[in-house]
Amino acid sequence: MKGTPMAPAKITLSDVVQLLAEHEETAARTLSLVPSENAMSGLAKLPMLLDPYHRYFFNETDDPDRWHFRGAQSLRDIETDVAIPLLERLGRADYVSVRPLSGLNAMTLALATLGGDPGSTVVTVGPGNGGHYATPSVAQRLGQRVEFLRGPDPHSLDLDHAAELLRRVRPALVYVDQSHCLFPIDVAALVRVVREASPETLVHVDASHWMGLVLAGVFPNPLDAGADSFGGSTHKTFPGPQKALILTRDADIEKRIRETQDYLVSSHHFGATLSLGMALLEFQEFGPAYARAVVGHTRSFAGLLAGRGLTVCAADRGYTAGHQLWLDTERDGIAPGLASDRLYAAGLKVNFMAGLPGFTGQGMRIGLNEAAYQGLTEEDLPELADVFAAAVRDERPAAGLADRVAALRGARTPLGAALPEAAALLDRSLALAGRALGAHAS
Incomplete structure (x- = not known):
């Protein structure tokens, strides 16, 4: 027998605002x-407070016949002419997708696009070497078989084992992920093994933890190391919104990503995408x-x-x-x-x-x-x-x-x-925030 429904919590909007205020005060001291x-920055957060947060954007090519959703039309250039070109330059890529919502969403998109049909094999980094906990589960839910790269210690891979494994299972994809990582995997050395042992296998690097270090040129770029693509979240070493991206130099991979993402990502959170563009403008400085x-x-x-x-x-x-x-x-x-x-x-x-x-x-x-x-x-x-x-x-x-x-x-x-520039824009930003909050600031 079902119990009596609980009475609604007696928490008011005022209580919630007070909790937010207390959190902000604490966060500023910790x-x-x-x-x-x-x-x-607060400036980069601004789009997520304004009208663009509510809008869809699907017309990256600016086709006059494809403005089926028009709410973002006047702001499309911030994604197409700011965020994407900056990522292409900083990421040394020819193609960029900013549609993934998170690192795990980017992982799912990469596995669904590049990991092959159900029954195909994906090779990824074993948990003992820092592989992400979710990678094998996501791949298996897509119908893919999973094999693991391993190493003699938590910080390096056994490339002889990798070569034997690749020759034996001929995977569609090697998905290089390190969630727990003190030292980056030598992607160039691994790619050389893949190209020799299983030439048809693609290599994708999940650089979520390293993203800011890669885009700043402090860590090696996976594409320069020979990977077919790389991606990951934008809120770890990159100081940006909770979002993600995928980068490549391969036109066929870009086409496949574009065709797949429409069925895994609907709204790509346009407000957060604009925030990413603003964070990139700051990051280049x-x-x-x-x-x-x-x-x-x-x-x-x-x-x-x-x-x-x-x-x-x-x-x-x-x-x-x-x-x-x-x-x-x-x-x-x-x-x-x-x-x-x-x-x-x-x-x-x-x-x-x-x-x-x-x-x-x-x-x-x-x-x-x-x-x-x-x-x-x-x-x-x-x-x-x-x-x-x-x-x-x-x-x-x-x-x-x-x-x-x-x-x-x-x-x-x-x-x-x-x-x-942030200081110079403070008054205008506060006025916009005031309007969004209903204060009708002028």
Whole structure:
């Protein structure tokens, strides 16, 4: 027998706005060290508050007979003449799709397009080497068989095994994905093995975690390394909206992606696409310096934490090549969940989980990508490391540590907000936001 329906929660719109206000106040005093998150400027967020957020856009070719949805007609150029050309230039690609909604949506689109018909084989990175948890499940739900690349340690692949596997199964696609990743897979070396062992096999690289480092030219471009395509999300090392993209130099792959995406993506969230275009305009100004700071900050922070007695993984390899660090707080006698709670109370948000390669239990995954975007410098890192280590060990009152984190945040300006053009556009942006909120600002 069904129970009596619960009474509606007595939460009003005013309560919700108050919760949002409290969250914003807290967010301005804290730092996210979650490697799969980033921030972006208020200016780049603006389109998601305005009318374009509600509109469809399907007429990329500007065909006069194809304006079946006209709401975005006056803004099409921001996608077609700003976002896409910038991505083609920064991504060194001839074709770009900005239609995927997320990294997982881009993964599904790539597997559905390039992974072959049901019964075909897809080879991807095994979980022990950092492969994304969802890749095999998505491929299998598309009717594809899955085989795994593996390696002698969590950070490298056995290319002899890869060659044997490829000769044996002749996959339609090698899908290179690293969700847990301290060091990038050598795509050029893997592509050489694929071309020799199974020449008809395509190679797609999911660069979600590396996207900002690739677009800034700090990490190798997968297309230059010989991959047929690459893609991923735009909110990890790239400081943009929660969206994704796919890039290629191959006209046939572009055609296949375009034909498939119409059945996997309807609305591609036009407001977020405009935000992506604005984030790219900003990124072309600060991207290379920011990406170098991400890598430099992360490596420096690893050494600082190790110097304060915390166990940072891969010390023998220099800890990391990118934006992720893995901490084994269990070896330091502190459960990762408890360490995360203590850090949260001190104003530092981190990511702990099971499944990190090489861990038997849970580990902590952190990144300095958002901290770099928020403007923190090398000079700030010893203070951040002091707070971090003290919080993990519960050596200082959390409130005092949180005040120190807030001071770090307050002393720096986010990179997007620091651009001269952003300051000049503040009044116009506030007026637009006021109108969107019903304030009828002039």
